[in-house]
Amino acid sequence: MPELPEVEVIRRDLVPHVEGRRIRSAKIAESRLTRRRGSPREVEAALVGRRVRALRRRGKFFVFDLGRDSLIVRLGMTGQLLWWESGDGFCPDQHTHAQLTFAGGRILSYRDIRKFGEMFILPTASVEQTLRLGVEPLDPAFTPEALRRICRGSTRIKSLLLDQTKIAGIGNIYADEALFRAGIRPTRRAASLRWEEIRSLHRSIRAVLQAGIRHRGSSIANYRDPCGQPGRFVALHRVYHRQGKPCLSCGTPVRRIVLGQRGTHFCPTCQR
DNA sequence: AGTACGCCCTGGCCGC
């Protein structure tokens, strides 16, 4: 399940390969991929012959800047971007739904078992307004004050962390991990957080995302980097998928509840 | 405005 850290790791791995390189051919074999906007043929046509000027990230989205247009890719639950060339072992299978061949012959494949991901073209100038994403949590603009402004209303703090229009890039894993590190129960109403708790949560969000990047992401099931390698951060999870196991701080069994249709993990002793 | 629920989709797992 790629969240901000996984997308950032993939982006950094791909930048030296794709930036400045021209797309020689494009094949999109699964029409579901382009469901948000355009058709596979239209997306292919917008890609062929274009040069990747920059590869950026916005929340959980990749933004391939092609000049006037940008290619937007979101991995959903099981999407993978794989960088390879013929002869190095990778073999496209029935889950490989798109393939971009770059000048020089190397290939960027999009593989996605559950097809929750998507791929579409936007005019570069309208990317920001179309994606409608909140603040980047690793950007200097994300201050404790900014978090406090977001923490309004009666929504539960975990649901708020998952709301991409408020903060971009946090998913289920990093939300649970950030709340544990901040000692805040996921069911707390956002507006009830005290200033000290907001500052602590702000620190925790940034720390957990940076740790995720440092350890090359969390591989629960399907996450792989562009070379097919899993991330290591899962070994450092303190609550996520640890239900029933002792809390690493106090020994209380980690509890799992469902909140906003999401599995939610927390320590009932450490998180108040 | 917040929350619940169904939908998309498939592999993995459980029970029989």
Added chain:
DNA sequence: TGCGGCCAGGGCGTAC
């Protein structure tokens, strides 16, 4: 061994 049924869950649409 095999098969039906359920579950995971990001984001979106719909309903209350």
